[in-house]
Amino acid sequence: MRILLVHRNFPGQFRYLAPALIKAGHKVGVLTWEGNKNPDQLPAARYRHEMQPGKGLAGSFAQYADLGATVARAAEVLRGRGTSPDVVFGTISWGETLFLREVWPDARHLGYAEFLYGTEGRDTGFDPEFSTPDLNGRIATMARRAHLMMAAMDADALLCPTRWQASTFPEDLQRKITVGHDGVDTARIAPDPAASWKVPGGPLLTAGDEVLTFVNRNLEPYRGYHTLMRALPKVMEARPDLQVVLVGGDEPGYGPAPSGGQTWKQIFLDEVKDRLDLSRLHFTGRVVYDDFLKILQVGRAHAYLSYPFVLGWSMIEAMAVGACVVGSRTAPVEEAIEDGVTGHLMDFFDVEGWSDKLIEVLSDPEAQNPVRAAARQHAVDTYDLKTVCLPKLMRFVEGG
Numbered sequence: 143m144r145i146l147l148v149h150r151n152f153p154g155q156f157r158y159l160a161p162a163l164i165k166a167g168h169k170v171g172v173l174t175w176e177g178n179k180n181p182d183q184l185p186a187a188r189y190r191h192e193m194q195p196g197k198g199l200a201g202s203f204a205q206y207a208d209l210g211a212t213v214a215r216a217a218e219v220l221r222g223r224g225t226s227p228d229v230v231f232g233t234i235s236w237g238e239t240l241f242l243r244e245v246w247p248d249a250r251h252l253g254y255a256e257f258l259y260g261t262e263g264r265d266t267g268f269d270p271e272f273s274t275p276d277l278n279g280r281i282a283t284m285a286r287r288a289h290l291m292m293a294a295m296d297a298d299a300l301l302c303p304t305r306w307q308a309s310t311f312p313e314d315l316q317r318k319i320t321v322g323h324d325g326v327d328t329a330r331i332a333p334d335p336a337a338s339w340k341v342p343g344g345p346l347l348t349a350g351d352e353v354l355t356f357v358n359r360n361l362e363p364y365r366g367y368h369t370l371m372r373a374l375p376k377v378m379e380a381r382p383d384l385q386v387v388l389v390g391g392d393e394p395g396y397g398p399a400p401s402g403g404q405t406w407k408q409i410f411l412d413e414v415k416d417r418l419d420l421s422r423l424h425f426t427g428r429v430v431y432d433d434f435l436k437i438l439q440v441g442r443a444h445a446y447l448s449y450p451f452v453l454g455w456s457m458i459e460a461m462a463v464g465a466c467v468v469g470s471r472t473a474p475v476e477e478a479i480e481d482g483v484t485g486h487l488m489d490f491f492d493v494e495g496w497s498d499k500l501i502e503v504l505s506d507p508e509a510q511n512p513v514r515a516a517a518r519q520h521a522v523d524t525y526d527l528k529t530v531c532l533p534k535l536m537r538f539v540e541g542g
Contacts, residue, residue: 159532
């Protein structure tokens with residue numbers, strides 16, 4: 143088959159799927175944004191587009207519809223050059239797929255549908271410290287659904303990585319959805335008793351050391367950075383040999399930026415730094431993947447928190463290396479962690495509870511060995527790339 147993958151930040155969720163499709167004998171093309179700086183996995187056609195801030199309730203739809211129109215015009219150029227895919231598979235998050243059926247009406251159109259905004263039971267209004275939406279705020283949240291609903295309705299089939307994320311879409315659309323995680327390579331992402339990682343300008347950490355890890359693309363409230371930082375003074379006082387490694391950038395992330403040009407990282411560090419031994423607290427920024435993997439492998443415990451939102455790959459990767467994960471009792475974290483079996487779950491806002499649980503798991507690593515083993519096995523059985531997830535993704539694209 144001739145398959146066109148459309149993703150603003152390609153490869154993104156298609157990083158394993160694209161080479162697998164080629165290996166299976168399909169002809170695969172890529173359409174991505176001109177500003178995409180990710181390494182080229184495949185030769186790609188690129189569209190040029192500058193996102194313009196929208197205004198008013200229709201602002202987000204206007205913004206993403208404009209992007210969709212740009213992508214459709216780029217697709218029209220490709221069609222003029224002879225590109226005629228049997229399958230078009232794109233993310234619906236930014237509106238890229240909105241008008242592609244107008245270019246290739248005979249193709250099978252697939253959408254990667256990650257999450258649908260809503261005002262109940264999701265990220266909006268979850269954390270009262272930062273969001274207490276009034277009616278106008280709830281209206282604004284619902285207005286953000288427009289381009290997502292339009293793209294989802296127009297797709298022939300949709301893919302979503304977790305059951306809970308799929309449940310955020312209306313029931314009529316859920317009938318189109320295949321739940322399929324992108325997968326993690328559990329052969330590579332595995333425990334390593336000989337693992338070590340040198341903190342830049344700091345100590346050499348090895349597997350077996352007392353290390354707490356926390357990983358996210360950005361250090362932000364959406365991923366519970368504030369809760370963890372508030373829990374750390376008690377944890378670090380109780381565990382004087384503990385080293386804490388926090389991986390993540392300084393950008394606002396999924397939520398709004400803080401005021402005054404500050405970063406969330408600095409705001410919550412400033413709040414507690416007088417009660418911390420900063421020589422044992424290590425902010426790495428973003429790291430290359432090999433370092434990320436080593437950091438997980440040397441950790442004695444791994445903290446993962448999230449608003450009810452999309453599930454980060456890093457939590458599944460932590461489970462795959464046999465980490466003792468302490469996660470927030472929020473969807474979809476609860477979908478992957480069974481409390482006391484494959485990890486531990488804590489109320490997102492219970493700072494004292496987080497301190498006590500982290501102290502507990504750090505204090506007696508031998509007692510956590512069954513949890514580590516069960517986490518690893520669950521990752522292999524449910525999220526393994528080669529044996530579980532990739533075959534399912536291939537069937538989805540191939541129409542099997």
